[in-house]
Amino acid sequence: MREDAQALDIRDVTANWVNAAVLQRQIDDRIKALADLADTPLFFGRLDYLHAPGAEQAEGAEGEQFYIGRRHVHDADGDPMVIDWRAPVSQPFYRASKKDPMDVALRRRFGYTGGDLTAYEDEHLSDPAESARTSKLLQQEIERPRVGPMRDIVATIQPEQDEIVRSGLAGSVCVQGGPGTGKTAVGLHRVAYLLYAHRERLARTGTLVIGPNRSFLHYIEQVLPALGELEVHQATVDDLVTxxxxxxxxxDEATAAIVKGDARMAEVLRRALRAHITPPTxxxxxxxxxxxxxVAQYELEEIVRELASRDMRYGAAREALPQRIAHAVLVQMERAGESPDDRVQNAVARNAAVKAVVKDVWPAVDPAKLVLRLLSDAEFLAEHAAGLLDEDEQKAVLWVKPARSVKAAKWSPADAVLIDEAADLIERTHSLGHVVLDEAQDLSPMQYRAVGRRATTxxxxxxxxxxxxxxxxxxxSWPEALAHLGKPDAVVEELTAGFRVPTDVITYASRLLPHIAPGLTPVASVRENPGSFAVREASGVDDVVAACRRALRHEGSIGLIAADPRCAALAEALTAAGLPYLSPGEETTADARLTLVPASLAKGLEYDYVVLDDPAAIVDAEPDERTGLRRLYVALTRAVSGLQVLHTAPLPEQLED
Structure with a gap:
């Protein structure tokens, strides 16, 4: 297929050089999408149907076999050899069972090692004599050591995950999932499915994946390209607003950031912006x-009052104002016997007198300057925050040293979100077709609003x-978050089956749940391998380095997770011991498998073996105990195969035996 694309000759098929350039770019993208991935097999399963599929799956014949894979592959005659995992005929590979075989006689799973086919396993779903059993290949794939960035899970998607992946484009979905339940993978595969099912629409409107930080985005960036999807953009919330x-x-101090991130700030900004509208004199x-x-003063007042009362963006109303004034002039012209047309109305709207009215009554506003004034001018803030923010909250957001200009200001992430809100009040933000928001639990209400306005349609x-x-x-709570996002009707799904975190590890970490999230269902690991787990007292950094050496004897990636203030000392100790280490997000290789991870950056990452340094230090590094325990819960659940917990200080009481 790739060779066919490379062999295309477009020299005589385009009308001009512009069309030729566009077509060549499309061909280049097609060739890039068809690139070979040495360790990524094209197919991973096979379905043998009892009967021919329905009319919508007319390519099937009775008894025909369908090979299921990451990509659609056809032969030289155009006949399908491998069916895309997203196609309707592939769905039973994920959902068929002994109870509901979905007309499948046999499901075959293929096992690979380094890209080479090494095993296969058959399930006779329609044979009553064969009992249901757990797939060993499926277990091996789930528990396989991981080196490098996140992989796709097309070979191991479970029925409850598949239901979310294949849900329609029109509805929004919220997935609550504990560590190792595959929620990130489900979200990425949902994007791939939607691009398959609604490619033309999403090609026009665009898709976006939002992650918590650059390390996380680097970790997941190869998943969609491996599925042939190259046009999905990735960003953090900070990227969007800057x-x-x-x-x-x-x-910002935590107090200031909390107030700036509160949804009440949206109304403060709206009031401050609308205060620029003044009645004509x-x-x-x-x-x-x-x-x-x-045009009499009372007529201008009525025009301004009518525009101000409508649910319009400030900028759109400002653009409409001269046309409304011009229309009032045209009405007078018609009464005087003239016959003005649209050209006359546009000319009147551009008249110097009309422009002067607009400038005085409805002036242009720069969103950054508006926020700068709110954060610098105590009286201006008090006027527009009255009844919304109390005096202490107003003092918290005011800058101690006001900046003289937008460029000189030291904007914080929360400030940038306020500017983004103000900009949307002035001009509507471009909306995308679909947005995936990962690690959403850490967003403020104003950040949710920033994401939501990029998916209004x-x-x-x-x-x-x-x-x-x-x-x-x-x-x-998720209903509260979804309301801020502008998607209150989104369906909330909960994933409770854990596929990545070992049983012993998730059981230990779940001791914290009653203290950090008492209403959540603990994750139940479905892994047969319980993993390795140990809690040991340590005397210092030398014991931590020794634990890393022991972990490196195992296959796969190693993560040393520690409280942020302790990372510098650990880095020195690793260097002195001759152990090379990576930073979060850097790709692990056979020669460099150890990553030193500050606890603040551990979220969303996974390592085969984790050495966790001093849990009490992780808790103490946070502003309050509950936040610290949540940070510790994240750190404990990054392990895929084994976890060593080392502590010099006593363990937090919630983890003590």
Whole structure:
């Protein structure tokens, strides 16, 4: 298929060089999408149907076999050899069971090692003599050691995951899932499915994956390309809001960040913006040729009042104002016997007198300057925050040293979100077809609004775990978060089956749940391998280095997770011991498998073996105990095969035997 694309000759098929350039780019993208991935097999399963599929699956014949894979593959005659995992005929590979075989006689799973086919396993779903059993290949794939970035899970998608992946584009979905339940993978595969089922629509409107930080995005960036999807953009919330033209150079105290992230700030901004609208103090006189046309003050007041009462963006109403004034002039012209047309109305709207009225009554507002004034001018803030923020909250958000200009200001991430809100009040933000929001539990209400306005005409997949919320403004409940997002009708799904975290590890970490998220169902690991788990007292960094050496004897990636303040000392100790280490997000290789991970960056990452340094230090590094325990819960659940917990200080009482 790739060779056919490379052999296309377009020299005589286009009308001009522009069409030729566009077509060549499309061919280049097609060739890139068909690139070989040495360790990624094209097919991983086979379905043998009892009967021919229905009319919508007319390619099947009675008794025909369908090979299921990551990509559609056809032969030289165009006949399918491998069926895309997203096609309707492939769905029984994930959902068929002994109870409901879905007309499948046999399901075959293929096992690979390093890209080579090494095993296969058959399930005779329609044979009553064969009892249901757990797939050993499926267990081996789930528990296989991981080196490098996150992989796709097309070979191991479970029925409850598949139901979410294949849900329609029109509806939004919120997935609550504990560690190792595959919520991130489900969200990414849902994007791939939607691009397959609604490619033309999403090609026009666009898709976006939002992650908590750059390390996380780097970790997941190969999943969609491995499925042939190259056009999905990835960003953090900070990336979205700084696109408005401000640079984040400052930070906020927790108190200030909480207030700035509160949804009440949206109303404060709306009031401050609308305060720029002032009633006209006199009428307007428009001169055209020898005639003078007067629009009385009361008429201008009525026009301004009517526009202000409508649910319009500030900028859109400002653009409509001169046309409304011009229309009032045209009505007078018609009464005088003239026959003005649209060109005359546009000319009147551009008249200097009309422009002067608009400038005085409805002035242009820069969103960054508006936020700058709110955060610098105590009287201006008090006027528009009255009844919304109390005095202490107003003091918390005011800058101690006000900036003189937008460029000189040391904007914080929360400030940039306020500017984004103000910009949307002025001009509508472009909406995408679908947005995936991962690690959503850590967003503030204002950040939810920033994401939501980028999907006002599209849908959203929200992924998160309330127990892993580690910001002072962490989400309290999904209905509340979805309301801020503008998707109150989104369906909330809960994943409770754990596929990655070993049984012993998730059982130990779940001791924290009653203290950090008492309403959540603990994750139940479905792995047959319980994993390795140990809690040991340590005397210092030398014991931590020794634990890393022991972990490196195992196959796969190793993560040393520690409280942020302790990472510098551990880095020195690893260097002195001759152990090379990576930073979070850097790709592990056969020669470099150890990553030193600050606890604040561990969320969303996974390692085959984890050495966890001093749980009490992780808790103490946070502003309060509950946030610290949530951070510890995240750190404990990063292990896929084994976990060693080392402590010099006593363990938090919630983890003591």
């Amino acid at each position: 696109a408005r033209g401000v640079e984040i150079r400052g930070t 006199e009428g307007a006189v428009v001169v055209r040729g020898s005639r003078r046309w007067r 599209g849908s959203v997949t929200v992924l998160g775990d309330l127990a892993q919320g580690t910001t002072p403004w962490a989400t309290a």
